[in-house]
Amino acid sequence: xxxxxxxxxxxxxxxxxxxxxxxxxxxxxxxxxxxxxxxxxxxxxxxxxxxxxxxxxxxxxxxxxxxxxxxxxxxxxxxxxxxxxxxxxxxxxxxxxxxxxxxxxxxxxxxxxxxxxxxxxxxxxxxxxxxxxxxxxxxxxxxxxxxxxxx
Numbered sequence: 107x108x109x110x111x112x113x114x115x116x117x118x119x120x121x122x123x124x125x126x127x128x129x130x131x132x133x134x135x136x137x138x139x140x141x142x143x144x145x146x147x148x149x150x151x152x153x154x155x156x157x158x159x160x161x162x163x164x165x166x167x168x169x170x171x172x173x174x175x176x177x178x179x180x181x182x183x184x185x186x187x188x189x190x191x192x193x194x195x196x197x198x199x200x201x202x203x204x205x206x207x208x209x210x211x212x213x214x215x216x217x218x219x220x221x222x223x224x225x226x227x228x229x230x231x232x233x234x235x236x237x238x239x240x241x242x243x244x245x246x247x248x249x250x251x252x253x254x255x256x257x
Contacts, residue, residue: 109137111207115221136207141197142181158245212256
């Protein structure tokens with residue numbers, strides 16, 4: 107059985123920087139593999155918004171595949187839905203494939219929504235709400251609506 111790919115966000119690592127959006131540990135996990143790496147921190151609110159938007163476009167059949175970048179470093183994940191209810195992932199470093207993964211769409215989307223809500227709750231709790239958080243919250247509403255048949 108192929109291990110499921112999941113997005114991992116550690117909201118307990120949320121940190122507000124003086125310049126730029128808040129950062130937190132965020133990565134893609136497939137079995138024992140972590141991309142871009144264990145403990146990778148980046149602009150999590152912004153990246154989660156990009157993921158939500160990419161998944162919405164795929165679920166609406168507006169796009170066959172989407173490229174979601176990490177902000178730090180030359181890392182990105184290409185996500186596609188080759189058949190209903192299955193997502194495929196290609197992890198890229200400098201546009202070279204360094205890993206692949208797959209997930210049941212409903213599990214990946216539900217996890218993304220849960221992780222995003224948890225991070226937004228942490229932003230609210232710490233008083234670090236921003237326009238990025240507004241955009242993510244709005245994108246999540248759209249994603250939840252579009253993903254309802256999956257969930």
